[in-house]
Amino acid sequence: MRKVIYNQFGDESVLELTEQAVPGIQKDQLLIRVKAISINPLDWKVYGGEMKLMSGSKFPKSVGIDFSGIVEQTGSTVTRFKAGDAIVGLLDVFKGGALADYVAVKETDIAPKPANLSFEQAAALPVTGLSAMQIIDQLAAVGSNQDILINGATGGIGVFAVQIAKKRGARVTAVVSTKGVAAAKQWGADTIVDYTRQDIRLLGQQFDAVIDLSTKLSFADAKTLMKKRSVFITTLPSPLTLIYSFINNLFSGKKLKVLILKSTAEGLNTLTKLAEAGLQIVLDKTYLVTNVREAYQEASQGSIIGKSVIVLN
Ligand SMILES: NC(=O)c1ccc[n+]([C@@H]2O[C@H](COP(=O)([O-])OP(=O)(O)OC[C@H]3O[C@@H](n4cnc5c(N)ncnc54)[C@H](OP(=O)(O)O)[C@@H]3O)[C@@H](O)[C@H]2O)c1
Numbered sequence: 001m002r003k004v005i006y007n008q009f010g011d012e013s014v015l016e017l018t019e020q021a022v023p024g025i026q027k028d029q030l031l032i033r034v035k036a037i038s039i040n041p042l043d044w045k046v047y048g049g050e051m052k053l054m055s056g057s058k059f060p061k062s063v064g065i066d067f068s069g070i071v072e073q074t075g076s077t078v079t080r081f082k083a084g085d086a087i088v089g090l091l092d093v094f095k096g097g098a099l100a101d102y103v104a105v106k107e108t109d110i111a112p113k114p115a116n117l118s119f120e121q122a123a124a125l126p127v128t129g130l131s132a133m134q135i136i137d138q139l140a141a142v143g144s145n146q147d148i149l150i151n152g153a154t155g156g157i158g159v160f161a162v163q164i165a166k167k168r169g170a171r172v173t174a175v176v177s178t179k180g181v182a183a184a185k186q187w188g189a190d191t192i193v194d195y196t197r198q199d200i201r202l203l204g205q206q207f208d209a210v211i212d213l214s215t216k217l218s219f220a221d222a223k224t225l226m227k228k229r230s231v232f233i234t235t236l237p238s239p240l241t242l243i244y245s246f247i248n249n250l251f252s253g254k255k256l257k258v259l260i261l262k263s264t265a266e267g268l269n270t271l272t273k274l275a276e277a278g279l280q281i282v283l284d285k286t287y288l289v290t291n292v293r294e295a296y297q298e299a300s301q302g303s304i305i306g307k308s309v310i311v312l313n
Pocket of ligand 1: 153178
């Protein structure tokens with residue numbers, strides 16, 4: 001089978017499409033024929049070596065965190081799925097391995113694919129959908145009548161964060177670049193700010209939650225946008241930020257919270273239910289696995305609305 005691996009850290013040129021043996025499965029595992037995977041910024045942070053502490057430095061390594069596919073074979077203790085089922089799932093974010101014709105997974109890594117989604121749409125759901133759910137429902141605990149600012153609202157997480165925050169009854173200000181203005185309006189944002197025309201630090205409005213998905217807005221700069229009792233969310237975990245947030249949150253009403261994605265079977269099932277109920281999934285580009293380097297090169301340049309996916313077949 002085909003599998004994308006790498007043997008050193010670097011840019012997308014380290015990614016190699018190789019021939020490997022189809023993995024065997026343990027009794028609690030399933031063999032999945034992968035149909036599509038989605039591209040995440042985490043991918044190039046990991047293969048770029050930025051996350052060595054978590055990923056380790058042993059090679060070969062693999063890419064592809066979230067995926068959709070069809071159950072090919074089940075181990076003897078698997079009860080919830082059978083051969084032929086269409087599924088969606090995600091793997092350990094620091095190990096990946098889904099960018100392959102087949103992958104071995106556990107039942108807790110997958111959920112049934114919503115029937116209303118294509119395999120490409122379904123692959124685009126897990127990492128960014130779970131991140132958005134965790135940010136809106138747990139870290140920001142968004143409720144009705146709250147004012148929420150989402151900085152980077154047309155990216156993978158932003159598309160879902162805007163829609164989930166609106167479902168919770170919040171007033172959403174979406175910060176986007178010019179090409180994303182119409183899209184953010186379509187997903188229900190109440191106010192759209194084009195960051196290429198306006199410095200958001202000078203908006204003159206305060207929010208209950210400021211969610212930075214761009215990695216460009218610091219907590220210090222965000223403070224002018226925060227109500228006395230409010231929360232700032234960053235997606236960049238580092239030991240220093242975690243220590244700083246612990247101390248800050250003891251003394252300040254302006255809290256700092258850090259996203260550390262937790263993947264659970266329950267979360268994945270809740271997310272697929274949201275998708276069945278109409279959560280919009282926005283696909284930008286679809287690539288063939290044979291064009292893997294081009295796919296990651298283009299995606300890492302930015303300017304994508306929603307998600308890009310890679311298909312296998
Ligand atoms: N900590 C965790 O557990 C965890 C989990 C998942 C993801 N993440 C991280 O979360 C971040 C967001 O993920 P994602 O998938 O949503 O990424 P993404 O698809 O790359 O989205 C980032 C967004 O930021 C926007 N942006 C860029 N510069 C901006 C600026 N100066 N002001 C406002 N917006 C700007 C981009 O819009 P334009 O292209 O239009 O400029 C884009 O829409 C990534 O860094 C990812 O690695 C962390």
